[in-house]
Amino acid sequence: MEKHRVMILGTGPAGLTAAIYAARANLDPVVVEGNEPGGQLTLTTEVENFPGFPDGIMGPELMDNMRKQAEKFGAKFVAGWVTSVDLSQRPFKVTVDDTKQFEAESLIISTGASAKMLGIPGESEMIGRGVSTCATCDGFFFRNKKIIVVGGGDSAMEEATFLTKFASEVTIVHRRNELRASKVMQQRARNNPKIKWVMNVTPVSVKSDGNKVSGLEVKDNATGETRVLETEGIFIAIGHSPNTKFLAGQIDLDDVGYIKTDGVSTATSVEGVFACGDVMDPHYRQAITAAGSGCKAAMDVERFLEGSSSHDWSVSATANQ
Structure with missing residues (x-):
């Protein structure tokens, strides 16, 4: 030994x-x-x-x-x-x-x-090419772009708020109708005019052309219908x-x-x-x-x-x- x-x-x-x-x-x-x-x-x-x-x-x-x-x-x-x-x-x-x-x-x-991942098709393949798990690391690369943050906890609120310094629009996507984040963090995000919300949906797949992200496919948890949210970047913030x-x-x-x-x-x-x-x-x-x-x-x-x-x-x- x-x-x-x-x-x-x-x-x-x-x-x-x-x-x-x-x-x-x-x-x-x-x-x-x-x-x-x-x-x-x-x-x-x-x-x-x-x-x-x-x-x-x-x-x-x-x-x-x-x-x-x-x-x-x-x-x-x-x-x-x-x-x-x-x-x-x-x-x-x-x-x-x-x-x-x-x-x-x-x-x-x-x-x-x-970093916890969603485990959906296209996610791992596009890490570093539009999919990220670190806003402070990669936010700068998304200046004036529309991006998505997936998550509903404090980390997601913090990342989304931070990303508004660079992005033209940030959409928070969460699988429930209610957030897990603290009231203070929720309110801070809701008061930010650059942040949009898509609630009660489950991410299904990451869409891309193989080189860059083009969208996030989500399923409506109420109706079961799927749609694609157009975006140039997806930040996974689920812990x-x-x-x-x-x-x-x-x-x-x-x-x-x-x-x-x-x-x-x-x-x-x-x-x-x-x-x-x-x-x-x-x-x-x-x-x-x-x-x-x-x-x-x-x-x-x-x-x-x-x-x-x-x-x-x-x-x-x-x-x-």
Whole structure:
């Protein structure tokens, strides 16, 4: 069984930033890639809000650059998905793809949160080409266009309101006659003259020419009739699911499943286990905030290992330089 000082679970902006910092601190991190190497940014096209790229950068290119940077400083990568962990004692045990087993003196969990999707024809095929799950990431690309937001909770109201800064018209599509959003968020959306409403309909399929979205087919829940709502963009805002099922019962999670951390640190309820990125952040969910928390996690791990009474890791203090 392979043994490591630091294992990082996940390779989004948080995990890769943690890998860069941990590798520069001579911690020899091993990173488990997960089933979506690079995270959600690999599903996007141009990223314009990550500092340092005035002309923007493609999401997959950004993540590839971050991986190469981590590898440059000595981070190692393991392909596969973490299927189980044992956090009952150190060293922690990590199982990948039910077959490969590792031991680690410390863990950084950055497995992210996956946007919930509608699961309708045309949806996944048009991600990054008119279908999005992040208004703050992609809203700019829909300036002066008519777009749709699917959802009825606070997230949908917030995304729709934000998108009115760019779009000429935003239509909220919801499968019920009543919204789940708080009264304050509902009222804010209803008071916005750019927001229209199509209620009590179920999305059926995403219409496109193969390159760009042209409409959303919906079924009227009262009559059963279908129609196509013309649009140039569809934002899915029905929530996120943190990727923490493999941690159930072993670490403190909130009611939704996000990992709880201690104050401003990345420390979790298990000593030696740290969390960063969307897996512990249900609020911001941005590449840059995830990267920042990855930096914090690596520095927290370094300090933890330096203070370990059972081992002398001889860790160099280079991570914060």
